[in-house]
Amino acid sequence: MxxxxxLSGDSIRWLNAGGPLQEVVLSSRVRLAxxxxxxPFLSRAxxxxxxxxxxxxxxxxxxxxxxxxxxxxxxxxxPYLDRQLLVERHLISRQHAEGEGTRGVAxxxxxxxxxxxxxxxxxxxxxxxxxxxLEELWQQIDQIDNQLHSVVDFAFNDQYGYLTxxxxxxxxxxxxxxxxxxxxxxxxxxxxxxxxxxxxxxxxVRGLHGEGTEAIGDFYQVSNQxxxxxxxxxxxxxxxxxxxxxxxxxxxxxxxxxxxxxxAAIEDKIWRAFGLLENARTISTEESLYLLSHLRMGIHxxxxxxxxxxxxxxxxxxxxxxHLQKLSGMIMDGEARSVARAELIRRRLNNNNN
Amino acid sequence: MxxxxxLSGDSIRWLNAGGPLQEVVLSSRVRLAxxxxxxPFLSRAxxxxxxxxxxxxxxxxxxxxxxxxxxxxxxxxxPYLDRQLLVERHLISRQHAEGEGTRGVAxxxxxxxxxxxxxxxxxxxxxxxxxxxLEELWQQIDQIDNQLHSVVDFAFNDQYGYLTxxxxxxxxxxxxxxxxxxxxxxxxxxxxxxxxxxxxxxxxVRGLHGEGTEAIGDFYQVSNQxxxxxxxxxxxxxxxxxxxxxxxxxxxxxxxxxxxxxxAAIEDKIWRAFGLLENARTISTEESLYLLSHLRMGIHxxxxxxxxxxxxxxxxxxxxxxHLQKLSGMIMDGEARSVARAELIRRRLNNNNN
Numbered sequence: 001m002x003x004x005x006x007l008s009g010d011s012i013r014w015l016n017a018g019g020p021l022q023e024v025v026l027s028s029r030v031r032l033a034x035x036x037x038x039x040p041f042l043s044r045a046x047x048x049x050x051x052x053x054x055x056x057x058x059x060x061x062x063x064x065x066x067x068x069x070x071x072x073x074x075x076x077x078x079p080y081l082d083r084q085l086l087v088e089r090h091l092i093s094r095q096h097a098e099g100e101g102t103r104g105v106a107x108x109x110x111x112x113x114x115x116x117x118x119x120x121x122x123x124x125x126x127x128x129x130x131x132x133x134l135e136e137l138w139q140q141i142d143q144i145d146n147q148l149h150s151v152v153d154f155a156f157n158d159q160y161g162y163l164t165x166x167x168x169x170x171x172x173x174x175x176x177x178x179x180x181x182x183x184x185x186x187x188x189x190x191x192x193x194x195x196x197x198x199x200x201x202x203x204x205v206r207g208l209h210g211e212g213t214e215a216i217g218d219f220y221q222v223s224n225q226x227x228x229x230x231x232x233x234x235x236x237x238x239x240x241x242x243x244x245x246x247x248x249x250x251x252x253x254x255x256x257x258x259x260x261x262x263x264a265a266i267e268d269k270i271w272r273a274f275g276l277l278e279n280a281r282t283i284s285t286e287e288s289l290y291l292l293s294h295l296r297m298g299i300h301x302x303x304x305x306x307x308x309x310x311x312x313x314x315x316x317x318x319x320x321x322x323h324l325q326k327l328s329g330m331i332m333d334g335e336a337r338s339v340a341r342a343e344l345i346r347r348r349l350n351n352n353n354n
Numbered sequence: 355m356x357x358x359x360x361l362s363g364d365s366i367r368w369l370n371a372g373g374p375l376q377e378v379v380l381s382s383r384v385r386l387a388x389x390x391x392x393x394p395f396l397s398r399a400x401x402x403x404x405x406x407x408x409x410x411x412x413x414x415x416x417x418x419x420x421x422x423x424x425x426x427x428x429x430x431x432x433p434y435l436d437r438q439l440l441v442e443r444h445l446i447s448r449q450h451a452e453g454e455g456t457r458g459v460a461x462x463x464x465x466x467x468x469x470x471x472x473x474x475x476x477x478x479x480x481x482x483x484x485x486x487x488l489e490e491l492w493q494q495i496d497q498i499d500n501q502l503h504s505v506v507d508f509a510f511n512d513q514y515g516y517l518t519x520x521x522x523x524x525x526x527x528x529x530x531x532x533x534x535x536x537x538x539x540x541x542x543x544x545x546x547x548x549x550x551x552x553x554x555x556x557x558x559v560r561g562l563h564g565e566g567t568e569a570i571g572d573f574y575q576v577s578n579q580x581x582x583x584x585x586x587x588x589x590x591x592x593x594x595x596x597x598x599x600x601x602x603x604x605x606x607x608x609x610x611x612x613x614x615x616x617x618a619a620i621e622d623k624i625w626r627a628f629g630l631l632e633n634a635r636t637i638s639t640e641e642s643l644y645l646l647s648h649l650r651m652g653i654h655x656x657x658x659x660x661x662x663x664x665x666x667x668x669x670x671x672x673x674x675x676x677h678l679q680k681l682s683g684m685i686m687d688g689e690a691r692s693v694a695r696a697e698l699i700r701r702r703l704n705n706n707n708n
Contacts, residue, residue: 268635279629281622
């Protein structure tokens with residue numbers, strides 16, 4: 001696994017500044033769950049079958065037009081730190097990193113496409129992009145899916161649709177999600193209301209790393225929960241034209257209200273975050289995210305100049321434990337990482353601040 | 355009361371940088387409690403008697419050699435904000451500011467001498483200086499006391515010494531105190547030990563504004579509790595050559611240990627304080643003191659350059675509520691003061707930081 005360019009501080013494509021509604025929507029993601037016909041689900045597959053599935057997926061994927069752009073990573077052969085690196089870059093799930101047996105991931109050069117083999121399902125196709133771009137992502141993933149159909153026979157039932165390991169994915173097998181940044185709604189105490197409304201519309205609201213994780217730094221992942229009874233385009237269109245724009249509108253309104261009614265409070269939050277990030281000598285992942293989140297809001301509110309949004313976006317990823325250790329070229333305990341993290345943040349902010 | 359020069363940002367003489375052991379000892383203070391013979395203590399004096407005492411003290415003080423240097427402030431006629439200003443500058447006690455009836459204070463031009471009339475006793479003579487300078491202060495206050503003796507008859511008993519309103523002051527009527535800055539002892543968790551040792555030696559350890567106040571920003575006032583059975587010079591000498599140097603030594607040792615064993619933790623504390631002070635848009639008195647205290651330690655440890663110690667010392671006083679309101683020329687509520695306080699700190703730190 002060649003990780004050199006991941007550590008060079010290059011911007012992460014799917015987190016790039018410039019995406020639609022990027023003041024609130026960091027990134028979008030679509031994934032499809034697929035299973036090969038003629039093989040048991042992984043919970044009942046033995047290691048020999050896992051190897052067959054992996055082999056078949058590898059061969060078929062490399063035959064596809066997108067095959068030339070894919071690099072295969074054999075997760076079982078990948079050292080712990082590199083697996084964590086993939087998790088921190090949102091390219092594989094934690095379960096996939098920590099699982100057992102033959103399994104892998106195929107990544108596109110720009111890291112916007114990731115195909116996990118032998119995670120929960122035989123294949124999980126994932127595409128990511130910056131800002132709110134679900135419609136484009138749907139075009140892209142649908143094309144990959146169509147290419148795959150020409151060479152692979154997927155488990156499909158005329159009544160239910162695609163069959164998946166977990167019943168919550170049966171049907172379209174689609175999961176659509178956006179990463180939202182909602183600091184103002186949090187500050188005005190209206191996040192609960194938005195969260196409840198989202199749940200009423202069968203959307204799940206989760207933390208930065210998906211299921212079972214806490215919201216840190218005011219980042220929330222919102223995703224659909226229904227995969228059955230609606231077509232993929234219906235799900236995407238509901239998301240793109242109703243749900244997300246509504247939440248974005250609420251967040252922007254809350255920012256305006258805050259700037260009008262409590263300008264000192266909001267400026268204080270932004271500038272304290274800046275002061276701490278520029279000066280701390282030791283800092284946790286959690287605090288970094290929290291403070292970077294306030295700085296990001298400050299940039300969007302036009303209060304902080306001279307710091308490019310991409311610097312903040314990069315730091316979200318590069319301040320994570322595995323990235324820090326790969327960057328420094330050594331294994332570090334929590335205390336050493338906190339010192340290295342503070343140093344990295346200071347260096348990046350000061351570079352851009354001159 | 356002419357307060358123009360108090361608000362100009364001139365350094366406060368008794369807080370000036372450059373005093374002996376100033377890394378730990380901010381300032382020293384000696385006060386004597388005296389009562390006029392032939393008058394009842396104030397708890398039993400009526401307003402007519404209070405006026406007579408005030409009158410007599412005023413006349414006698416103006417006759418003294420130091421009289422020409424004294425400005426008299428009739429506290430009863432002084433508006434609330436100006437009385438608070440005197441408290442914040444440690445020139446009168448809170449009780450004196452909030453009391454009733456004829457009472458006043460005579461101040462030397464440099465604010466190092468303050469004579470409270472009709473506080474708890476008929477007269478309280480106070481001299482202050484920067485760093486550990488109790489011996490010089492004793493010379494000075496003894497001289498004032500001697501000058502007074504030539505024109506005033508004080509209540510004195512051959513067996514007990516000077517008679518005072520509160521029995522804890524009977525005898526010499528002397529109270530000796532130093533303001534100590536003990537951030538490292540606090541950080542290493544050894545403050546309690548020092549505090550207990552001080553108490554064993556009949557010293558009181560209190561917060562910034564004396565009796566009944568909490569220690570804020572790692573500042574502690576240490577004072578003698580015994581006024582009977584020891585001469586003034588014995589008390590002073592014990593304080594200057596045993597007690598205070600011992601505590602200073604402990605604090606310096608703790609700073610060295612911290613710098614050696616937890617350099618990141620101590621640097622972090624110093625620089626976070628700097629970052630917050632330079633960037634906050636709203637800040638409380640308490641947080642200011644706390645952060646300024648860390649910055650002060652950073653200057654003494656040689657970690658922070660470009661900020662003169664006197665800027666920090668001034669800010670200790672000028673960020674207090676009455677000072678802020680006098681500076682801005684208007685009455686402000688707590689929220690407005692917090693904004694003005696943050697602005698003042700940013701301006702002062704940036705002036706010195708260019």
